[in-house]
Amino acid sequence: MKKMSFLKRIIVRLIKMVGKxxxxxxxEDYNQDKGVFCYKDxxxxxxxxxxPQVIEMLQVYDEHCIVPFEKAMGxxxxxxNTFDFVQFKKYLGHVENLSKKAGIAMTGISxxxxxxxxxxxxxxxxxxxYMPSTTVDGAQVLYDPVQSYRSKALVTFGEMLAxxxxxxxxxxxxxxxxxKRKDNKYQLPVMMxxxxxxxxxxxxxxxxxxxxxxxxxxxx
Numbered sequence: 001m002k003k004m005s006f007l008k009r010i011i012v013r014l015i016k017m018v019g020k021x022x023x024x025x026x027x028e029d030y031n032q033d034k035g036v037f038c039y040k041d042x043x044x045x046x047x048x049x050x051x052p053q054v055i056e057m058l059q060v061y062d063e064h065c066i067v068p069f070e071k072a073m074g075x076x077x078x079x080x081n082t083f084d085f086v087q088f089k090k091y092l093g094h095v096e097n098l099s100k101k102a103g104i105a106m107t108g109i110s111x112x113x114x115x116x117x118x119x120x121x122x123x124x125x126x127x128x129x130y131m132p133s134t135t136v137d138g139a140q141v142l143y144d145p146v147q148s149y150r151s152k153a154l155v156t157f158g159e160m161l162a163x164x165x166x167x168x169x170x171x172x173x174x175x176x177x178x179x180k181r182k183d184n185k186y187q188l189p190v191m192m193x194x195x196x197x198x199x200x201x202x203x204x205x206x207x208x209x210x211x212x213x214x215x216x217x218x219x220x
Contacts (some may be wrong), residue, residue: 078217081216102151107135111129114128
């Protein structure tokens with residue numbers, strides 16, 4: 001067994017003496033360069049809801065979203081997207097570390113509505129992908145941490161989508177007004193560009209977006 005360094009022994013003793021809060025600070029100070037990020041429980045946070053607030057939001061969906069979807073699709077939409085907790089923390093750690101190395105302040109996580117085929121019945125249900133955002137001129141702009149790290153500069157989600165043939169209009173109010181289409185078709189007349197970046201044997205460019213959700217549609 002390797003002996004602990006003198007500095008590490010001091011840190012361990014201080015942690016035992018001062019407690020978890022100090023341990024968390026030490027974790028950040030000494031391990032962020034290794035991609036280790038540590039957080040502490042600060043008590044109930046401002047975004048946590050009361051049950052009256054939860055019920056109000058559920059009722060808005062019940063009354064205004066279920067019927068239009070059923071009329072359009074012929075069945076009720078999925079209500080739950082469950083993400084594996086451990087995997088989500090691994091994702092956050094990875095994109096935070098890439099962002100730090102790229103010199104980008106990661107200020108948010110955006111959940112984006114998408115469609116996804118359900119494995120059991122082949123029906124199309126709403127799902128979510130998630131992507132980090134950073135603050136640019138006071139607005140939250142989605143960016144790709146993978147491509148930003150490789151470029152050593154901010155590469156936005158919109159730039160990467162445009163490169164691959166899709167127009168993203170949701171970064172700001174201005175881009176939404178300018179890009180909104182009545183037919184909701186945002187494919188661009190360009191071919192997807194293959195890169196040297198390989199993933200699972202496929203010649204596709206990697207993104208920083210993620211979705212490993214378990215869809216839960218209503219049960220008949």
